[in-house]
Amino acid sequence: MAAETSDTSAKAESIVEVRHLSKTYDGRVRALEDINLSFPKGQLTTLLGPSGCGKTTMLKIIAGLLEPSSGEVFVNGKKITGPGPERAFVFQDFALMPWATVLRNAAFGLELRGMAKNERNEIARKYIAEVGLTGFENSYPRELSGGMRQRVGLARALAVNADVLLMDEPFSAVDEQTRRKFQEDMLALMEIEKKTFIFVTHSIEEAVYLSDQVVLLSRLPGKVSEIIKAPKAAGSPDEIRRDKVYLDTVEHIWQTLRKYLEE
Amino acid sequence: MKIFGVKIPMMYSLLIWVVLWEIVGQMEMFLVIPPFSGIVVAIIEMAQAENFHDAASLSLYSFAMGMLISIIVGIPLGLVMGKIPAADRLLGMWVNVFLSAPLSSLVPIIMILFGFGQTTIIVTVFMFAVWIITLDTCAGVKHINPSLLEMGESFGASSWQMYSKILIWAVLPEILAGLRLGLIRGVKGVIIGQLLVALIGMGELLTVYSRGFHMEEFWALILFLFAFALGTSWLISLLERRIEYYAGSRG
Ligand SMILES: Nc1ncnc2c1ncn2[C@@H]1O[C@H](COP(=O)(O)OP(=O)(O)O)[C@@H](O)[C@H]1O
Numbered sequence A: 001m002a003a004e005t006s007d008t009s010a011k012a013e014s015i016v017e018v019r020h021l022s023k024t025y026d027g028r029v030r031a032l033e034d035i036n037l038s039f040p041k042g043q044l045t046t047l048l049g050p051s052g053c054g055k056t057t058m059l060k061i062i063a064g065l066l067e068p069s070s071g072e073v074f075v076n077g078k079k080i081t082g083p084g085p086e087r088a089f090v091f092q093d094f095a096l097m098p099w100a101t102v103l104r105n106a107a108f109g110l111e112l113r114g115m116a117k118n119e120r121n122e123i124a125r126k127y128i129a130e131v132g133l134t135g136f137e138n139s140y141p142r143e144l145s146g147g148m149r150q151r152v153g154l155a156r157a158l159a160v161n162a163d164v165l166l167m168d169e170p171f172s173a174v175d176e177q178t179r180r181k182f183q184e185d186m187l188a189l190m191e192i193e194k195k196t197f198i199f200v201t202h203s204i205e206e207a208v209y210l211s212d213q214v215v216l217l218s219r220l221p222g223k224v225s226e227i228i229k230a231p232k233a234a235g236s237p238d239e240i241r242r243d244k245v246y247l248d249t250v251e252h253i254w255q256t257l258r259k260y261l262e263e
Numbered sequence B: 001m002k003i004f005g006v007k008i009p010m011m012y013s014l015l016i017w018v019v020l021w022e023i024v025g026q027m028e029m030f031l032v033i034p035p036f037s038g039i040v041v042a043i044i045e046m047a048q049a050e051n052f053h054d055a056a057s058l059s060l061y062s063f064a065m066g067m068l069i070s071i072i073v074g075i076p077l078g079l080v081m082g083k084i085p086a087a088d089r090l091l092g093m094w095v096n097v098f099l100s101a102p103l104s105s106l107v108p109i110i111m112i113l114f115g116f117g118q119t120t121i122i123v124t125v126f127m128f129a130v131w132i133i134t135l136d137t138c139a140g141v142k143h144i145n146p147s148l149l150e151m152g153e154s155f156g157a158s159s160w161q162m163y164s165k166i167l168i169w170a171v172l173p174e175i176l177a178g179l180r181l182g183l184i185r186g187v188k189g190v191i192i193g194q195l196l197v198a199l200i201g202m203g204e205l206l207t208v209y210s211r212g213f214h215m216e217e218f219w220a221l222i223l224f225l226f227a228f229a230l231g232t233s234w235l236i237s238l239l240e241r242r243i244e245y246y247a248g249s250r251g
């Protein structure tokens, strides 16, 4: 399979390690079972799988927002026990404070750390510009479209300068055109920021377009069914979307997921 | 309001009642219903009378103090009950009991505990107003968008920051709704407290007027109190409308 070309990036050192992770809700719902995964530093890894297979659960455990039933998560070699400054979360429903301006929302992570107002606003302004929202600093979330709100969520996560960005279906509440533009901007942003992204989506195209590595999860209980390396093709967004390797990878994932649907 | 298919604006329907009142009053059908014009005269006289000023400022003071304590106690209590299930189980029952109990019957006990003065009135206002503020705040916390809390947690908010920077702002619409209802109950508290103590403020005036059958003055005072209760709750509703925008953007 062309999609599984091994390349040098596969040897990149991993920043997040998930070991024997299981999660059972209320002693009944087995959401995750014995997950073992490495997330290479500086790369984007996508968790892809049918709805309800435990993607959000895994991301929240890595974020330290949920306790695993068993197993552990290591970040930078240290076992996590809760949220930490080396990780930042981007929420599916944006989780912006409606009473605060774009600037205050973007600076909120720094505000919580007790950084002085001038300093944190300056940093937030930089990231607001980076996500393409210059001029909207004093707007309120209700005045922005869904796509713009998620850009604020992204700026807030970038501003705290975490090593790992955890994104739970960040574009699912955004319309299709905005979504494409957003994906392209994400690729450009990853070039500048050199961070590690862990990204949840249920869109195969989105996963392959953005990722270095795609983790396919099976139906409940969520298990890793396959890890696919998807080296990013060079060129313009349109060239990438017509690239042979890209299309082959999308097709391969589609065939694999179809098995779950037919089961 | 519609009469014979014709739409009557609010002000006119009020006018109809006033006219009706005037007619019934002029006919001298009931002793307790004087003509409305007499009440208007009484209101104008009352506004200049010293005993009214004394009673009003005394009542206003008790009301304001009682409301202040209700806010200081009610909001934090509601926040904690909404956030911590154990606190809710422990205190929720009492809040509901006090909310639905006939509080007037407690005033004699408050009187025994706090004497026949201002303190009793302040405590009465507090007992009338605080529980609805607590309950609404608590309900607001329970309906808060959970990802807003996760956001605070993931960015490392301390529990104080969680309350002061996120919770209280997210719950502001419910807090104001509780405050509006609390104010109306608080006005009731002042009057009932003063009526039962019967020695101070508006309660004293009301007692004097009704015992002496000064019905014009009695109604003048009642109308004034209605206007005060409606006026303050209207002010809160203005504030509510200003922050309404964020009710729409909650998950
Ligand atoms: N708080 C919870 N309590 C009980 N079951 C839950 C809870 N959260 C999620 N689940 C269940 O766990 C499974 C995985 O959920 P989730 O991680 O949200 O899936 P995904 O994000 O892949 O759609 C689902 O079957 C869901 O119903």
Ligand SMILES: [Mg+2]
Pocket: A055, A056, A057
């Ligand atoms: Mg999910």
